[in-house]
Each structure stands twice: as C-alpha cells, then as structure tokens.
Amino acid sequence: MTNMLRIAGLAKRYGSVRALEGANVEAAAGEIHAILGENGAGKSTMIKILAGVTPADAGEVTLDGTRLALGRPARADRAGVRTAFQELSTVPGLTVAESLLFRREPSLALGFVRRRELNRHASELLSRLGLAHIDVRARIDELGLGERQLLEVAKALRDPARVLVLDEPTSALSTEDSAWVLGQARRAADAGAVVLFITHRLAEVRAAADRLTVLRGGVDVLTGATEDFGDDELIAAMLGRRIERLYAERTAPRSDAVLVVRGLRVGGRVGPLDLDARAGEILGIGGLQGQGQRDLLMALGGARRWLDGSAELNGAPFHPLSPREALRRRVALVPEDRQREGLLLGHSVQANVTLAALAQFVRHGVLDVRKETLAARSVVARVGLAEQRLPDAANTLSGGNQQKVVLAKALLSDPLVLLLYDCTRGVDVGTKAEIFALMAELASAGATILYYSSDLSELVHMCDRVAVMVEGRIRSVLESDELSEQAILRVALAEAEHYRSAPA
Amino acid sequence: MSAATTAATPSPLVRRRSRRIPWSALSTAAIMVALGAADVIIQPNLLNLFQIGLLLQTALPLVFVAAAQTLVVLVRGIDLSVGGVLVVANGLTVVTVGGAGGDHQLLLILVLVVGLAAGALNGVLVGVLGLQPFIATLGTWTIFNGIALTVLPTDGGTPPPWLINFTLGAVGGVPNTLIILVGVVVVWRILCATKLGIRIRAVGADEDRASLNGTSVLAVKLIVYSLAGLCAALAGILLAGATSTGTPTAGDAYILTSVAAVVIGGTSLVGRGGGVGLTVMAAMALTFISDIVNAENFSVWVSVAASSGLLLVVVVLRGVVEQVVERRHA
Numbered sequence: 031m032t033n034m035l036r037i038a039g040l041a042k043r044y045g046s047v048r049a050l051e052g053a054n055v056e057a058a059a060g061e062i063h064a065i066l067g068e069n070g071a072g073k074s075t076m077i078k079i080l081a082g083v084t085p086a087d088a089g090e091v092t093l094d095g096t097r098l099a100l101g102r103p104a105r106a107d108r109a110g111v112r113t114a115f116q117e118l119s120t121v122p123g124l125t126v127a128e129s130l131l132f133r134r135e136p137s138l139a140l141g142f143v144r145r146r147e148l149n150r151h152a153s154e155l156l157s158r159l160g161l162a163h164i165d166v167r168a169r170i171d172e173l174g175l176g177e178r179q180l181l182e183v184a185k186a187l188r189d190p191a192r193v194l195v196l197d198e199p200t201s202a203l204s205t206e207d208s209a210w211v212l213g214q215a216r217r218a219a220d221a222g223a224v225v226l227f228i229t230h231r232l233a234e235v236r237a238a239a240d241r242l243t244v245l246r247g248g249v250d251v252l253t254g255a256t257e258d259f260g261d262d263e264l265i266a267a268m269l270g271r272r273i274e275r276l277y278a279e280r281t282a283p284r285s286d287a288v289l290v291v292r293g294l295r296v297g298g299r300v301g302p303l304d305l306d307a308r309a310g311e312i313l314g315i316g317g318l319q320g321q322g323q324r325d326l327l328m329a330l331g332g333a334r335r336w337l338d339g340s341a342e343l344n345g346a347p348f349h350p351l352s353p354r355e356a357l358r359r360r361v362a363l364v365p366e367d368r369q370r371e372g373l374l375l376g377h378s379v380q381a382n383v384t385l386a387a388l389a390q391f392v393r394h395g396v397l398d399v400r401k402e403t404l405a406a407r408s409v410v411a412r413v414g415l416a417e418q419r420l421p422d423a424a425n426t427l428s429g430g431n432q433q434k435v436v437l438a439k440a441l442l443s444d445p446l447v448l449l450l451y452d453c454t455r456g457v458d459v460g461t462k463a464e465i466f467a468l469m470a471e472l473a474s475a476g477a478t479i480l481y482y483s484s485d486l487s488e489l490v491h492m493c494d495r496v497a498v499m500v501e502g503r504i505r506s507v508l509e510s511d512e513l514s515e516q517a518i519l520r521v522a523l524a525e526a527e528h529y530r531s532a533p534a
Numbered sequence: 535m536s537a538a539t540t541a542a543t544p545s546p547l548v549r550r551r552s553r554r555i556p557w558s559a560l561s562t563a564a565i566m567v568a569l570g571a572a573d574v575i576i577q578p579n580l581l582n583l584f585q586i587g588l589l590l591q592t593a594l595p596l597v598f599v600a601a602a603q604t605l606v607v608l609v610r611g612i613d614l615s616v617g618g619v620l621v622v623a624n625g626l627t628v629v630t631v632g633g634a635g636g637d638h639q640l641l642l643i644l645v646l647v648v649g650l651a652a653g654a655l656n657g658v659l660v661g662v663l664g665l666q667p668f669i670a671t672l673g674t675w676t677i678f679n680g681i682a683l684t685v686l687p688t689d690g691g692t693p694p695p696w697l698i699n700f701t702l703g704a705v706g707g708v709p710n711t712l713i714i715l716v717g718v719v720v721v722w723r724i725l726c727a728t729k730l731g732i733r734i735r736a737v738g739a740d741e742d743r744a745s746l747n748g749t750s751v752l753a754v755k756l757i758v759y760s761l762a763g764l765c766a767a768l769a770g771i772l773l774a775g776a777t778s779t780g781t782p783t784a785g786d787a788y789i790l791t792s793v794a795a796v797v798i799g800g801t802s803l804v805g806r807g808g809g810v811g812l813t814v815m816a817a818m819a820l821t822f823i824s825d826i827v828n829a830e831n832f833s834v835w836v837s838v839a840a841s842s843g844l845l846l847v848v849v850v851l852r853g854v855v856e857q858v859v860e861r862r863h864a
Contacts, residue, residue, distance in 0.1 A: 083746065104748035123739025123807055128732055132747045141728040358548040 035224040040089035041248075042075050049075035051248035052089065055226075057241065058421055062215055062225040063350065064239035064256070068268050068458040069428035072248040073228050074116070077197045080226070081113040082106030088237055093192060093224075104133075110192030114182045114199050116228075116456065120170045127152035127166040130185050159184050175202040176319045183211055198228055201456040203521065204319040204484055212238040220434045230458055231485070232261050244268055269460050273338040274461050277491040278470035283311035288478045289348070289361075289447050291330070294339035300502040302339060307478045312469060314493030315482040317522045322502035323482045327449045330358035330480070331363025344446070357386055361447040362440035373432060375425040379415070380406045382424050382435050387442045399409070405442060412436045414464045432463035437465065445480045454483060466492055486515040498522055545602055558800025558812055562639045565798070565848065566815040569822035581835055587709025591701050591776045593821040594711055595620070598690050600795035601718055602762035604813040607796050608738045609758050611660060611667035612806045616766040616792055617785030618678025619652045623770025625682045628780035639696070646719075652678060653763020654756060661755035675789070678751035682782045689781050693774040701775035714772075715814065722810035734758060738805040767839030788835050794845045795820055800852065819844070 037055040041048075050072045057063035067073050078084040082100045092096045098109045106113070120129040127149045128135075130487075136147040152166040161184055166252065173181070179202045186194060196215060208231075215238060219225045227239055235242060235256060242259070244252040244267040247501060252259070253266040259267075288309045295301030300322035308315045313324045319422055328334040330341070332350030341348045343359055350356035353363060373382055383406045384391065391402040407417045413434040418513035419427065424435060433453055441446060450469075454462050469492060483489050489496050490513050497504045498521040506521045574580050580589065599616050606613040623645050631641045652674070660669035701711045725731050736744040737754045745751050769788070774780055799816035801808025820841050827837035 081746070102748070104750075107748050115746060118747075120744050121736045121739050121743045121747065123735045123805065124732065132736070133749070135729055135732065137729060141730055142724075143727060143729055143732065145727070491565055520608070 034092075034094065035226075036092045037076070037080075038090055038092070040076060040079060040091070041087045042072075042079065042084065043087055048248055050079075050086075050089075053245060053248060055190060055243045055253070057224045057226065059222050059224050060219050061240040062219050062227050062238050064235045064242040065226055065228045065233065065245060066230075066242060066264060066268055067245035068460055069430040071245040071268070073245055074197070075248075076245070077115075077195055077226075078111065080106065080111055080193065080195055081115070082111070093327045095127065097366040107133075110190075111195065112186040112189065112191040112193070113195040114186040114197060116197040116199075116201070118178050120178055120181050122169075122171040122183065124170055125166065126156075126164060126168050126170060126173075126181060129170050130166070130188060132185075134188065147469060155188060156184060159187060159214065161376070162429060173255050174320050176204070176207060179203055180207060180210070182216060187214060187218065190221065191218055194218045194223045194225045196225065196227050198230065198456055200229065200231065200234060202319070202452070202484065205486060206523075208234065230456065230462075232264060233487070235264075246270055265459055268458070276459065276466065277468040277488075278463075280312070280470050280494070281310065281474040281525050282422060283473070283494050284309045284476070289330075289341065289343055289480075291341045292339060294326070294329060294341065295337040296322070296325040296329045296334050297337070300329075301337075303504055307480060308430070309476045310473050311479055311495070312473050312479045312481055312493045314496035315480060316486070316496045316508075316518045317499040317505075319484055321499040321522075323499050324451060326499070327363065327451045327480060327482060327501075328333050328365070330447070331361060331365075332358070333363060333365070347478045354386075357443045360443055360444040360445050361449065362443050363449045363451075364436050364440050364453050365451055371456065373424045373436060376423055378421050379410070379424060379427070379435055380420040383409060383420075383438045383442060386439055390442075406438075408514055409442050410434075412441060413468060414461075415461065430457045433457050433461065433465070437468065441472075445472075447480065448472065449480060450481045452482055452484055454485065454488060486518055489513075491519060541780040557852070557859065558808065561848070561852065561855075562799050562812050562815045562819075565844070566819045566822070567801060569819045569826075573822045573826050573829075577828055583704070583707055583709055583712070587702070587822065589734060589825060590709065590711035590715055591772075592825075593818060594701075594714060595769040595773040595776065596713045596788060596791060596795065596821065597715060597718060597817045598765045598772065600792040600799075600813045600817045601722070601810045602765035602831060603792035603796050604767070604799070604801055604808065604810045605734075605758050605765070606667070606792075607801055607803055608734055608805075609755055610738055610741075610803075611755070611759070611791070612671065612803075613656060613667065613759070613762050613766075614671040614789055615652070615675040615678055616762065616769075617787075617789040618675040618682065619649050619763050619766035619784050619785075620770040620773065620788060621682035621785035622652065622678050622685065623649050623767035624774050624784065625691075625770075625780050625782050626687035627697070627771050628693050629686050631697075632691055632693045632774075632780075633807065638696070641694060642697075646764060649763045649765075649767020649770075650760050651763070653760040654767070656763065657756035657759030659754040660759065667726070679782075679785065682785070684780045686780045689779060689783075691780040692778065693780070697771070697775040703771065717810050718815055726809070730754075730757065730783050735807070738807070771861050790821065791841070794841060798845055798848050 035057045035448055037053065039052045039054065040050050041052050042050040053076060079086045080098060082103045082105050085101045089099060100106045121341055130152045131148055135143045136151060139142050150165050155165065156162055156164055161180055170178065179199065183199050184198065199211050200414065203211065212234060215225050215227060229235060239256045241255050243250050244264060245269060256444060286309050287306050289307040291305040293302040293304060303326060305381055315326065317323060325334055329336055332353045332355050336349060348359060350359065350361065355364065378404065384402050391398045406420055410417055410420065413436045415431060424432060454465060469479055481493060495511055496513060496518060498508045500522060508517055579585060596819045599620060602616050603613055626648060631638065631645065656671055656674055659665045660667050700710055706712065733749050733754050736749060737751050741751050773784060795813050796814040798819065799808065799812030801812055822838040823840050823844065827840065
C-alpha cells in the first residue's frame with residue numbers, strides 16, 4: 031500500500047527498563063490512528079522517537095517506503111513529523127507568537143526578527159484555526175493549562191504535516207475544546223496526513239479514530255478498525271486482564287454538613303460562592319474549564335488568599351492561610367499539575383509521601399525513621415502502589431503512579447475534606463479505577479470529597495451532587511436524580527451562550 | 535465521526551491581560567537616578583560632560599563584567615571566571631599590545647579572541663560536559679588567574695598610549711566612555727531583536743522545552759559563554775586604559791560585584807528573564823555609591839558595605855512588591 035507510515039520493530043531501553051520491545055504500527059495517510067495503552071506501555075517512548083527527542087535502539091520508521099531520518103527534533107521536523115507533546119513544548123518565557131513560530135520567525139539578514147510580521151503571522155494562524163481569542167502577545171506562563179494545550183496543538187498544525195502526532199492533546203481540555211482538537215485532527219487527515227492520536231479517553235477514540243493499535247509492555251497487542259472492538263475488549267487488551275468496573279460502588283452520604291462556605295470570593299473574578307458539603311459526600315465541581323473551579327479548591331486548601339467570605343468546618347470557623355494550616359485542620363488539597371505543584375521530583379517516593387506530615391514522626395526533634403517508613407508503607411498500599419517503590423525517585427514513576435504518590439501524601443493527613451483537582455488527568459484506565467475505588471472507600475468512611483474533573487462522565491458516575499460553575503459563580507447544583515452529562519453541559523453552555531450574546 | 539468534524543470553536547475564556555508593569559526596570563532606574571542625584575548633590579561639579587566621562591572611565595570595566603555575567607545568568611548559569619578573563623586580557627593589553635610599542639593596534643583583536651576562547655572553554659565545560667556552571671567556572675577562574683600572573687607577574691607595564699587617550703577622549707564634546715556605555719545598551723537591544731535573542735530567552739526559561747522545539751541548547755550555551763568571555767576581555771582592556779597600567783590581581787573584586795549588579799538590576803537567577811539594560815543601570819548605581827564614598831573620604835569598606843546593603847534592601851523590597859502585585863492580579 032502507498033502512503034503508509036510503518037513503524038517496525040521499534041525498541042528502546044532506559045538502563046534496565048525496557049520501554050519498547052519491538053513495537054509495530056501501520057497507519058495510512060488520511061486516517062486517524064489511535065494509540066492506546068496503560069501508562070508505561072511504551073506510548074510516550076514511541077512518541078519521543080517519532081519526534082526525534084530520543085533515538086531508537088532498534089527498528090525503523092518509514093513513510094511511503096522511505097526511511098525517516100529522526101534522532102533530533104529539528105530532523106523530525108524537517109521530515110514532516112509534527113508533534114503536540116503531552117508535556118507541552120511551548121516555552122514559558124516567550125510570548126504566544128514567539129512560541130508558535132519558534133524556528134519559523136520571519137526575519138531579515140543577521141537574524142533580525144520582524145516582530146510585527148511575527149505577531150501578524152501568529153494571529154493569522156490562530157484565527158485560521160479558530161483560536162483568535164488568544165492574545166498572541168500574552169506570555170505563555172500567563173496562560174492556563176488548557177490554553178497552553180490548545181496552543182500546543184496549534185503549533186503542531188502550523189505547517190502542513192506528513193505525520194501529525196497528538197500525544198494526549200485533550201487531557202486538560204473541556205468537552206468543547208476537545209471537540210475542536212478532534213475536528214482539527216480530522217482536517218489534517220483529510221489533507222493527507224497520517225494522524226497518530228494518543229488518548230486515555232475511549233469516547234474520543236470512538237468519536238475520531240478510524241483505526242487503532244493497543245500497546246502493552248512495549249509491544250503492540252491489538253490493531254484494527256475502531257468499530258471492530260468493544261470498550262471491554264480494548265480495556266482488556268490494555269490491561270492484559272479485564273477490570274470488573276471502572277466506577278466504584280457508592281454509598282449514600284450522611285446528612286450532617288461538614289464544610290459550609292458562605293460568600294467566598296477569590297481574586298477579582300471568582301465568587302461570591304456558597305457551598306454545603308456533607309460527610310461521606312462526593313461533591314462534583316463542574317462546568318467548562320477555567321470558570322474558577324481551580325481557585326475555589328485552591329482557596330479551600332489554603333493556597334489562595336480569600337478576599338471575602340467565611341466558612342465552617344465541623345461547626346468551627348475555617349479560614350486557612352496556607353496549605354499547611356489547611357492540613358492541620360485535615361483539609362487536603364491535590365493540585366492539578368502534579369509535577370509542578372505536588373511532587374519533589376528528584377526525591378524518593380517516601381520523602382514525598384511523608385513530607386507534609388513529617389511532624390507526626392518527630393520525637394524530641396529527631397525523626398523516627400522506622401515510624402515514618404511504616405506509615406509510608408501503609409498509605410502507599412492503600413493507593414495501590416508497590417512498597418518496593420518507596421526508595422525510588424518520583425521522576426522515575428509513570429504519570430499514573432506519580433498521581434498515586436500525591437494521593438498517598440494527602441491520605442497521610444487522614445483528611446476530613448479532600449480537594450481533588452482533575453486528579454485523573456492523563457491517568458490510565460486501571461489507575462483511574464483504583465482512584466475511584468479509593469474515593470468511594472474514603473467517602474463511605476465519612477470523608478467529604480470536592481472533586482473537579484474535566485471528564486463529564488466521571489462527574490456523573492462518581493458524584494452525589496455536582497455544582498456547575500460559570501464565570502466564577504456556582505450557577506446551579508444538580509442533585510443526584512437530575513445528574514447527567516447533558517444536564518451539566520446544558521447549565522455550563524446555556525449560561526455561556528447567554529454570557530456571550532449579552533453586551534459586555 | 536460526525537461529532538469530530540463539526541467546526542467546534544473553543545470557549546472564549548482567555549482574558550486579554552494587561553501588560554505587566556516592568557517593576558524591575560522601574561525600580562532599577564529609580565535606584566540609579568536616586569544615587570546619581572545624591573552623588574551630584576555631594577559633588578556639584580560632576581554635572582559636566584568631562585567629569586561624567588571620567589566617572590564612566592572607572593565604571594566601564596564593571597559594566598562590561600556585569601554584562602558578561604548577565605548573559606550567562608540569562609541561561610541559568612553563573613560565571614566566576616569573568617574576573618580571570620578580565621586579568622588575562624588586562625595583562626595581555628599592557629604586555630603584548632603595549633609592549634610592542636603600541637603600534638600594533640590589531641593585536642587588540644588577539645586579546646578579544648583570547649577572551650572569546652576562554653568563554654568558549656566555559657561553554658564546553660558547561661554545555662558539552664554538563665558540569666555545574668558554578669564548579670566549572672570556579673576551576674577556570676583559578677586557571678585564568680594563573681595565566682594572568684604568568685603574563686604579568688606584578689602590577690606594572692603600560693598600555694598603548696592611544697588606548698589611554700581613547701578612554702579620555704571625546705567626540706564633539708561627548709566622552710567616548712559615554713558613547714561606549716550607550717553602545718552596550720544598544721548592542722543588547724539589537725541582540726534581543728534577533729533570533730539568537732529569542733533562543734537565549736527560551737533556553738533560560740526552559741532548556742527541555744527549548745530543545746523539544748529543535749533548538750540546540752549546546753550551541754546557545756556555547757555562544758552565550760563565548761560572548762561573556764568577550765565582554766570580560768573588553769573589561770580588562772578598558773581597565774588597562776582607565777588605570778594606565780596592568781593589575782593582574784584586579785579581577786577577583788569584580789566577580790561578586792558583577793553578580794550583585796545582575797541581581798540589583800532585576801535579572802532572575804532562575805531563568806525568569808531580565809537583561810543587560812537593567813544590569814547597566816545597576817552597575818551605574820554601584821559606581822555612584824563608591825564615588826560618593828570616595829568623595830567623602832570614607833574607608834573603602836564603607837563602599838562595600840553600602841553596596842551589599844543596597845543588594846539586600848533591593849532584593850527584599852522587590853520580593854514584597856512582587857507578592858503584592860501577584861495578589862492583586864490573582
């Protein structure tokens with residue numbers, strides 16, 4: 031067949047760890063080809079090889095029968111391989127325009143950049159892609175995670191692609207923005223590119239992918255047309271076993287209010303917010319991305335200053351000025367960006383887990399290492415992480431396991447209230463199921479969980495109620511009997527439409 | 535696939551943010567102006583171009599060393615060897631260029647090449663061998679100091695007369711040293727407007743991401759460290775011109791002062807931006823301090839203490855202001 035991308039016998043080792051052991055993928059031009067697999071299945075390594083970030087130990091990548099010279103990002107770029115990286119490649123210190131047109135700057139002799147041209151090209155690119163609302167002169171580090179992810183995709187679409195690699199491009203996006211990404215992927219495929227699409231969301235695979243390949247343990251275990259496989263079959267192929275259920279069984283929440291918030295305002299745009307959360311309840315925080323959900327959870331976790339408002343925790347006034355103070359009141363925050371905000375990457379799993387609660391293990395000013403280790407062991411077991419990993423550095427763990435470490439850390443404080451911000455982002459199905467089981471267990475033991483997720487079906491399945499936020503306010507709280515993906519979207523979008531059509 | 539093909543448009547959530555006020559630029563300018571004004575009040579005769587030229591003559595070596603330091607700091611490095619490169623260039627200027635009777639002006643280019651090569655050596659140690667900049671340049675600093683003492687074992691020698699005349703000279707009443715000072719800022723602004731400027735900022739902000747985009751981090755670091763070597767060599771040449779002699783032990787005092795100038799200027803040591811323009815203002819502020827101390831006949835240690843005090847005050851105040859601003863924006 032012509033116009034084929036053929037990845038054959040790709041192998042890569044990192045020290046003693048075999049990331050890829052002869053993986054094969056074949057995808058035709060004009061097709062969206064999904065690559066599925068658990069964290070650690072070798073997907074990321076395959077992407078890195080395609081993008082020229084790491085050289086392969088063995089195997090080759092051919093396009094239309096000719097071998098692609100990869101090995102360096104600039105070379106992969108020249109070969110027509112465009113990659114939207116999961117870890118995002120837009121550089122924080124640059125502006126949107128500089129980042130989008132990096133190494134493509136319109137310039138005069140001696141490398142003088144024509145700044146006006148640069149900004150104009152960048153805005154043209156963004157309006158062509160339907161992202162005209164992003165200011166090209168804004169700095170990348172002023173943008174939110176979702177906005178950066180949109181830009182990452184936009185950057186990959188900057189020039190015509192022969193191979194377009196989208197590595198979990200929707201992990202931080204709302205349903206609406208995800209649809210935009212899938213639409214762009216289809217457009218690129220229609221223009222004749224091979225599109226490789228890596229995602230954990232099976233619904234997106236169904237919506238967008240023509241064919242798929244499942245990786246497990248560094249080899250391809252399943253490949254074919256998307257419609258030939260059921261979800262269960264795909265999950266079983268990814269895990270190598272069947273999981274009983276993704277969403278854990280829930281027990282009804284009790285009636286006593288644990289956390290009562292009145293008139294909370296954070297920053298200029300968020301609030302005033304009123305909230306009642308009961309013992310044993312999982313209260314979902316929904317809505318389009320960036321409507322103040324993050325500020326709400328950060329404020330309750332002591333990581334944002336309150337401008338106004340009051341709260342009660344089990345009847346006593348609650349106003350944490352720092353995450354440390356919140357933890358002392360047994361309110362634990364799990365932030366979104368686990369690498370930046372949740373973990374000391376160079377340190378061991380044990381150090382990370384016990385860091386926030388170290389005072390528990392200190393006697394007469396001396397750390398009781400035995401006690402610390404025992405506590406770390408028990409809590410790590412609860413989140414389903416092998417205790418052999420305790421001495422390993424956090425950055426050697428896969429994304430899913432890193433998330434478990436962050437959760438374990440929160441659990442060590444024996445939380446009354448657990449604030450989870452998008453903790454299943456970029457996490458594989460197996461780990462997701464474990465996290466959900468843990469959430470259900472904590473709730474049935476009486477803990478209150480505030481849970482923000484960008485995935486609507488997770489909110490619907492795991493939550494007792496969902497507070498939908500629009501423009502920094504809670505627009506509506508959906509009770510369990512009226513909870514559905516459509517209902518959440520209706521509140522989130524109807525209000526947004528209303529907002530958009532209203533004169534500013 | 536129908537859902538995917540509809541032309542979905544992402545939600546209009548990105549607020550156009552107000553341009554961030556460059557606090558570092560404003561505050562550094564304020565410090566420079568305040569200290570300059572104080573200096574003028576103490577010594578009113580400073581307010582003529584000839585006196586300004588003389589003051590700048592003593593200021594320029596620090597300006598160049600600090601500019602070198604800024605370049606390196608912008609890519610999250612530190613260069614302790616700037617003092618070493620300075621004295622090597624200083625020694626070569628009086629021994630080789632001056633020793634040849636001062637006729638061979640082209641020999642000056644040789645001195646600059648030596649500076650460039652010394653900087654490139656640092657670049658190789660940091661970029662290719664992956665040494666910590668602090669350790670690598672701690673080593674080369676000592677090596678360069680040794681070379682300088684070999685070239686010129688004791689204070690002495692004379693630089694070529696035309697160099698001395700040049701640092702004292704003027705064009706149409708404007709001192710050459712003032713032209714050079716403005717030139718440093720102009721060259722920096724030009725560098726900023728080039729692709730290299732963007733690459734330097736990218737590597738400073740995030741090496742890994744810069745390299746994902748196809749930038750050679752190694753090449754950028756080599757260039758940056760080499761340019762720093764060049765600037766340090768220029769500092770050594772200008773110092774010879776300003777003092778009319780060679781001083782092989784003059785370098786060490788410049789090292790930490792250059793770091794102080796970078797920090798007072800507001801360039802971030804952890805890759806959050808900054809620039810040579812800021813550092814030049816800070817270097818001038820430090821020069822005003824020592825000029826005031828000289829005029830009042832205080833001990834030189836007063837100057838050192840005052841400079842260090844300024845450093846601490848600036849860092850603390852800037853931290854407070856930044857927090858307040860961040861809170862307001864959040």
